[in-house]
Amino acid sequence: MKFIWTIALSFFTVLPGSYAGESIQVVTLLGYPGSGKGTLAQSLDPDRYIAFSFGDFLRGEVDKQTKLGNTYKDEVEMKGVQKITLLPEDLVREIFTTKIKEFIQTKKHIVLDGYPKTIEQAIFLDTLMAHEGVQLIPIYVKVDKTILLDRILNRLVCPKCSKVYNLKYNPPNQRNICDNCSEKLRVRGTDSEDNLEIRIRFFDEILEPLLSFYQRGDRLVEFDGSLPITETCSKFQQYLDNIEGSDDLL
Numbered sequence: 001m002k003f004i005w006t007i008a009l010s011f012f013t014v015l016p017g018s019y020a021g022e023s024i025q026v027v028t029l030l031g032y033p034g035s036g037k038g039t040l041a042q043s044l045d046p047d048r049y050i051a052f053s054f055g056d057f058l059r060g061e062v063d064k065q066t067k068l069g070n071t072y073k074d075e076v077e078m079k080g081v082q083k084i085t086l087l088p089e090d091l092v093r094e095i096f097t098t099k100i101k102e103f104i105q106t107k108k109h110i111v112l113d114g115y116p117k118t119i120e121q122a123i124f125l126d127t128l129m130a131h132e133g134v135q136l137i138p139i140y141v142k143v144d145k146t147i148l149l150d151r152i153l154n155r156l157v158c159p160k161c162s163k164v165y166n167l168k169y170n171p172p173n174q175r176n177i178c179d180n181c182s183e184k185l186r187v188r189g190t191d192s193e194d195n196l197e198i199r200i201r202f203f204d205e206i207l208e209p210l211l212s213f214y215q216r217g218d219r220l221v222e223f224d225g226s227l228p229i230t231e232t233c234s235k236f237q238q239y240l241d242n243i244e245g246s247d248d249l250l
């Protein structure tokens with residue numbers, strides 16, 4: 001029996017990464033608003049990682065007034081809440097398939113933020129990854145709820161390049177001005193205190209089923225995101241490097 005398991009395991013370790021000697025990791029970050037997912041993704045070395053936030057991508061499409069952007073804007077305006085689930089699932093899949101294939105071509109690791117949001121999307125993502133021969137690592141960025149609230153209420157976002165700041169933990173060099181592109185920073189419309197309880201409840205409904213889905217498959221990894229942001233970012237890079245290293249050791 002043990003022998004069979006060894007064979008099965010070695011078979012699986014050969015699968016991830018279709019490029020000889022180089023296995024591409026696809027990480028999906030799961031966590032509440034304020035857990036720092038966006039900041040973590042953006043802090044990684046862009047020569048090695050592509051950070052893809054579905055929300056930012058959609059906001060970009062809206063700004064560029066593409067066909068997709070307009071469809072999304074109409075839906076959001078009609079229903080009032082900003083959710084990826086407002087888009088037809090076929091369309092979301094199509095976008096994802098195209099993007100992932102494009103990213104894999106670059107041979108960089110991929111960090112997803114804001115996808116999947118449903119079990120159906122998680123299953124789809126698994127199928128897509130298996131088809132592309134890459135490994136998906138779901139990482140739960142765990143942060144205490146009191147810290148979450150504190151972070152969200154002090155958050156500022158650049159409307160142009162999407163960089164996220166925090167007045168307490170990660171302030172811009174110049175008050176209210178983006179370090180990257182000198183754009184005036186703003187509070188995200190969804191970050192007000194009134195909205196927060198609703199959003200956290202909304203996220204409970206989204207997150208919990210996803211966390212159990214990945215836990216059931218015994219592949220959820222937890223990352224402590226409650227340290228100050230610079231510390232968290234460097235730990236995150238080390239953490240990913242370790243996962244990458246352990247890949248060859250299996």
Ligand SMILES: [Zn+2]
Pocket residue numbers: 158159160161162163178179180181182183
């Ligand atoms: Zn900016």
